[in-house]
Amino acid sequence: MEPIRAERDGAVFTITINRPERRNALDVVSMISLREALQRASLDTAARVVVLTGAGDSFSAGGDVSVMEQARATGTLPKLFHELTAEMEHAIREIVSMPKPVLASLPGVAAGGGLSLALAADWRIASDSAVLVPAFSQLGAVPDGGLTYFLPHYLGIGLAQQMLFSNARIPAARALELGLVHEVLASGSLEQRRIERAGELARGPTFAYGWTKRLLHSAFTERIEGQMALERRGAVEAARGPELAEGIRAFREKRPPKFPSQ
Secondary structure: OOOEEEEEEOOEEEEEEOOHHHOOOEOHHHHHHHHHHHHHHHHOOOOOEEEEEEOOOOOEOOEOHHHHHHHHHHOOHHHHHHHHHHHHHHHHHHHHHOOOOEEEEEOOOEEOHHHHHHHHOOEEEEEOOOEEEOOHHHHOOOOOOOHHHHHHHHHOHHHHHHHHHHOOOEEHHHHHHHOOOOEEEOHHHHHHHHHHHHHHHHOOOHHHHHHHHHHHHHOOOOOHHHHHHHHHHHHHHHHOOHHHHHHHHHHHOOOOOOOOOO
16 A cells, blocks of 8 residues: 555645554655656646645654554664655745645654644644644654744744643644644545635635745745735736736636636
């Protein structure tokens, strides 16, 4: 069984972490496959939105502890963590730099590196049974996958400290209140909403979405002058393409826009 399934249906490119018997835990092989799938999605010009989800009733439990135990027993744990964290970094970079929206659909637990993957996405929907768990402190591990970047930016440093040091389990309803997920659905409704939301994003202005992603992330590192310069650059590039032209026409004609590929 392939650890990662990747397929495109129309404009929607879906990547599924496919190790349900391990709660979609991640080893080096599955991380390499995930990174390669994300790269394919990024380069696929027919794909206008990427969906990241997990098979079964989990999103991802993070690093595969059984593999860690084998590495501990053979004295290769540092090598394993070097490989795992490097591949996780590559995957997170692919999600963040993806020139199209990434929708994470969480049917259940998102823990450790799985939580990092979810938080890297641009839109997160979760079943009402989903739980977000840092998990690193439980193992005595240092957070990776950008978790110490995402949590302080989403929650502020105080709540991030509380969540990481106490290994707080955040149920879906609380995650919604905190802004860690954008929508919570009954478990039986999650798949339908995933299809609907992916379609909504696929019909949107993909080029503008890509630039908006870039600007939102640069807002944490740029001064206001640099941020506005980037905004101006993006605005001018959008003005050269077909999306803005269609948006203006649709506004004038009082109809919904039909954004073309750019």
